[in-house]
Amino acid sequence: MSTGSTVLDTSLSNVSLGSSFPEERDTEIEHEVKCLSIIVLGASGDLAKKKTFPALFHLFQQGFLQENDVHIFGYARTKLSDDDLRERIRGYLSHKSSSGQTEVLSRFLQLIKYVSGSYDSEDGFQLLNKEISEHEISKNSQPGTSRRLFYLALPPSVYPSVCRMIRRYCMNQSDLGGWTRIVVEKPFGKDLKSAEDLSAQLGELFDEQQLYRIDHYLGKELVQNLLVVRFANRFFLPLWNRDNIDNIQIVFREDFGTEGRGGYFDEYGIIRDIIQNHLLQVLCLVAMEKPVSLKPEHIRDEKVKVLQSVLPIKLEEVVLGQYEGYKDDSTVSDSSNTPTFATVILRIDNERWEGHNFHLLDLSMCKKQGRNELVIRLQPSEAMYMKLTVKKPGLEMSTIQSELDLSYGLRYQDVKIPEAYERLILDTIRGDQQHFVRRDELRVAWEIFTPLLHRIDAGQLEPISYKPGSRGPAEADELLAKAGYVQTHGYIWIPPTLD
Template sequence: MSGVAAASPSKTGEISGTASGGDSAHALKASTTIVVAGASGDLAKKKTFPALFGLYNNGFLPSDIRIIGYARTKMDPEEYHKRVTQYIKAPIPAMKKKLEEFLERCSYVSGQYDKDDGFEELEKELKKCEETYEDKKAPKNRVFYMALPPSVFTVVAANFKKHNYSEGGINRIIVEKPFGKDLESSREMQVDLKKEWKEEEIFRIDHYLGKEMVKNLLVLRFANVMLDASFNKNLISNVQITFKEPFGTEGRGGYFDEFGIIRDVMQNHLLQVLSILTMERPVSFSSEDIRDEKVKVLRYIPEIKFEDVLLGQYTASGDKPGYLDDETVPKGSICPTFASCVLHINSPRWEGVPFILKAGKALNEQKTEIRIQYKDVTQGIFKEITRNELVIRVQPGEAVYLKMNSKAPGLAMRTVPTEMDLTYKRRFSDLKIPEAYEALILDALNGDHSNFVRDDELDIAWKIFTPILHYIDEKKPRPHSYAYGSRGPEELEKFVQDKGGFVRSSANYTWPSTSVL
């Protein structure tokens, strides 16, 4: 079961500002109801409800919290509670008791997304829940979580504002990606959303911003002088940010084919990681200072050209079906399931450094990592020596390791690649790493926007990717084939070498920590 647990080593550094980067005066500590729209869907039962229970189990939700599910599916309380608990594991008696308490706080309303009567029934349930609050005179706070497809975002958001907005209390709306399909559709969505909701009330979730290692990037860089000093064009040759999944679309081909791997992963998750990794030092850890710096670095990135992109689509291998074998995929689809692109940040710090983004499905492993490759050592006493690399493993098995050269023990003068290794499971064995959704929902309750996407940040991200997305949609280039379970298209190795300057070590090096994750 996921759970939030935080413990500190004997000595820790204090971070200036509030503990979370938010405004503690706006934290919702009581008189709060959370409405989960799309409560019958996969996202709600797999992520939202387990995250809410994780927070409740560890005492992070307001003491009198109530949770209302809202969806079109008609369900009785028993069926609804079954869905809520489907992906929650409560292995010990104490946790089972907590789960029973949690379910007592969960109720459900069925209604359409575009009809008034459903939201009117929801308002009745909200008022019924609010009658149970300990402080009857306190302002009533409401958080609306949109676990919904983007086609109904703005309609539901407008109905929440019209029928369920709390006058006098704090209102917040959490919106899931995708935020549109390109720059134009994103802007339309944001205009419609902001007709009803203020920017400070909107929390746009990209769950990668809630992952522990992504949140750790600011500390790793700006709290360590030697790392920060090395982050520049004089020392770094190239940077790779890689996302790999070992499975295909598996019956979700209809949804995936509409968006493709670039919209699904690269334009949001990987670009968010890139902006945090490369931004300048913020004035403080407040949400607006952090997001200001992210926007600044994104403005330095020019539009991506097709010659800097490699596309792929997986084919059958053994008993594993190809993308086109999925019955939910349109016949003859040329939608890419793999993409790699090289982009540049034309800032004084990063000019000339290639950033290689890679994302794909049906590959050889599950992995998300950042690989920063430093430049070659000056030639002379060393020849063909392995490049230094700083690797930040986001998932699975969170870790940071620095690949460096050392003299091999013995009488001969021989160098070998080795590593300085921080593997979380060993170093922080007594701590539980919270799930990304737990961290982000807690941030929203605390009013901390630092790990959510701002409207201008979203706009710039789409400006970078929209031209290449329109080119692919219009010109329909045929992607390279790659076998299910492989590392990607055969052309990838040459692409990252020629376009990105990446040099694969000829030494037989394996990071030993992988065997214990």
């Protein structure tokens, strides 16, 4: 059977990827109450400094975190004072606040308290619990009514030990309306078995409603807008299928190399680090059927159905690459087989996408201009634009490719587009799991890629060398051409400005 295909095309150092809803929201989402403790474990690490604390600061700036209700606790092994941690993160926050917001920044920093301890230390977590409890008492919070959010900005290898300590010493007794919620960062394992083992260990400690598996791609504005664009605009409904869409490319690019994270990256590679989670989530939103409602479980049900319809990956439809100079990183093995680039074709075997691909028709005189394309640009310069063939201005009857353009920075000048992490942290506080990965979804995603990853790990598929800053190996373009996609040249999208 020939099926509709999706191309996942990635690299590091030029990663290439290439009827309306009812008016409702989930009424079960909890409204905010008094006394919230946010505990950032791994508070001295890069993720916490660059993403977690800035996201919390943005929420504080906008009034989503109230000064009288919230307190933030940092926990890590590094010996620091409260002021030491505040100074460490100040530089990551000050450039995000205007000159008139110095006082706001100072007030935010005073909400942060630091506790030092190891991640398997009873004494450390007992001290942490003591500090949290004293804060709750100071807010006149009754036992069992306070909220505790634990953000694990940590390697997945320590999740089980940390979660055991949280369960044993830091749980809020939620029988009176309070709660304890755990946010864990990806990657969730390295293959199907390790992911299931990790899920089983965490599942013994917390129920599914307490676990929030964060994938920051799902917090991006245009990723969230995909469902609205698809299902709230009637002209898309009859077109979004195999008969009218030739192929779908999900493209991810970076213009830098490992830059100090070679040790981490070499353990995972581009497929584990990017494709299996971030890009597969985008694929689900592009390919899924319309959910019954916008309730989180209904949306996640449809995502799982898409993943269950993905056919096994064919080795001949995979191209791997490794950029020249990757092994110069002192933390990378000289014999590393880790791909920094990947092009993978996925085929979805369901009613919407199965069967032969059909190209959109062009007028014969417009062939050189390329095909109609809908581009959803997630970052940077968030935009949605559709490539169209139009008449070139002038007296001659010649054509040129242009676009219908929705650039968020220009169209919504008075609206702050939220960062992914601040949206997802706020969702966690509100108890909204729509943009988090469910356990069965995680399992099916790993089922898709684990056979391929095991073959790569066994050396059965070698990455092809390519130059940094290039489009990747030429073999990747050849694979795309075989799948029916030939890149057209001459069109360049220019983000519009007010100038």
